[in-house]
Amino acid sequence: MIATQEKEVFDIRELNLWYDTNHALKDIDFPIHEKEVTAIIGPSGCGKSTFIKTLNVMNRTVPGVRIQGEINYRGKNILRPKTDLVELRKQVGMVFQQATPFPKSIYENVAYGPKIHGVHKKSKLNEIVENSLKGVALWEEVKDRLHAPALGLSGGQQQRLCIARALATEPDTILMDEPTSALDPISTMKIEELILELKQKYTIVIVTHNMQQAARVSDKTAFFLMGELIELDETKMLFSNPSDQRTEDYITGRFG
Amino acid sequence: MKSEHSMPTVTSASTRLIKKQKHNPERKGRYIVTTCALLIIIATAAIMIFLTQKGLQSFIGNGLSPLEFLTSANWHPISSGNGEPSYGALSFIFGSFAVTILAAIIAAPLGIGAAIFMTEIAPSWGKKVFQPIIELLVGIPSVVYGFIGLSVLVPFLRSSFGGLGFGLLAGMIVLAIMILPTVTSIATDTLHSLPKGLRDASAAIGATRWQTISRILIPAAMPGLLTAVVLGMARAFGEALAVQMVIGNATSIPNSLTEPAATLTTIITLNMGHTTFGSLENNVLWSLALILLLMSLLFIILIRFLSSRRKYE
């Protein structure tokens, strides 16, 4: 694969995951580099969501799940039982396919994370809320109704709010599982622009079904198939000159 | 050739079918369901009209002062010795509210707590254990609750707190147990109906399970949880038999939880048998019943209001 000097945020070694007897991730070795956008593509059911959820250990509570291998996040194996998940999730934020604003005000949605992590000073919270909303280009749209219910926002605004909510804990990595698949093209475009903006400061891992999206926003692309990581390469390389036949078949639309 | 032949047959068969349906079962069905609906409306309206008319009789027909009825605790329906009979219902109004609110204060945290346990803490086996318990509690007739209260709870309270054992305390405990299944099952349904993504979203921000429950799930479910409590209160307010068996049926306002009391329902059940229909003594019971009706309307309005405040659905 690619030799880089960039700092690794995640270093995943021989990751295996089973849901009961379903071997959903098979011997995954996967480095994720700082301040890059890594896209994950592959057909439905190949384990994309499972993989990304393992990066902040969201699926350890799924009944019947078994995880083996190492996920080293900044040098520490987070699969160890004594990992501080509160601290990890402060560092590694997540955005889901369905925007899930809490049934609270816009302000409270963004302030939720900082409050959980012990920020209580009003002025500090105000500052975080403003910066986070500015970070997702939502500030201008909502600054006059910060205390209105978040559920009153449009779908695209809700998803940007969810990204702002993830930014509010000052993470260094943001995981996104098909963040635009429920959105219209204009909202999708806004989120894609946002991703390009955010990668100046954050490491981003994004699952997408849309190969054009992967090509537009990502630096590296990984192709998964039936729980295996088939290929991981510079996005340009992977799409122009894939080294594996199965990758080529997938990106040229021969299956999937 | 063949299809040409069969086409008209199919068409005429289906036209006939449509015609027949339209003329026969279609209309008949509509008549039946319309009649059912009308009957229910008529029955409800009849009860309301009758109750209102009977309930107002003691004020209009017998000249009882509504103010005295509502604000005096002096209940002497039969002229005793020298005095005039008096019909102050305040003790029972107080008793009904006291026992209902106290029962809700016990049942709300227990029921909501059990619902949280079932849906959030032990979703795998919690439901399996609690569901049959709840169904069982619902199925037990109120006379059985009253009987158990009378033979176990009342003696226990008598020995622990002194007094007779009959009273508000016994009433509120029996009622709390009776309304617990209502509160628990509606609270459980409410928590279940919250979007599953809320829990993941909160966990992904680093919230612990308890933070998620207390800061996200309970506020999100609040209108539904309040509905659960109000429905429980409506049931408690209207319950007669079990309460009557343990509350002691004293016609004055009790000074403490362990003193006997009475409620609107218990006074009606106790007195409806031996008063003559049409007499003032009997008419005031209808006035008490009218208060019960108004209260149940109030509960319905409250529930309507709460369900309009639901955040999801």
Ligand SMILES: Nc1ncnc2c1ncn2[C@@H]1O[C@H](COP(=O)(O)OP(=O)(O)OP(=O)(O)O)[C@@H](O)[C@H]1O
């Ligand atoms: N919670 C779960 N319990 C049991 N099996 C699961 C669970 N989640 C996923 N799986 C299984 O693991 C495999 C990978 O699923 P996953 O959701 O990771 O796929 P995906 O690549 O994200 O698919 P999609 O593109 O449809 O979102 C599938 O076979 C799926 O059925």
Ligand SMILES: [Mg+2]
């Ligand atoms: Mg998925």
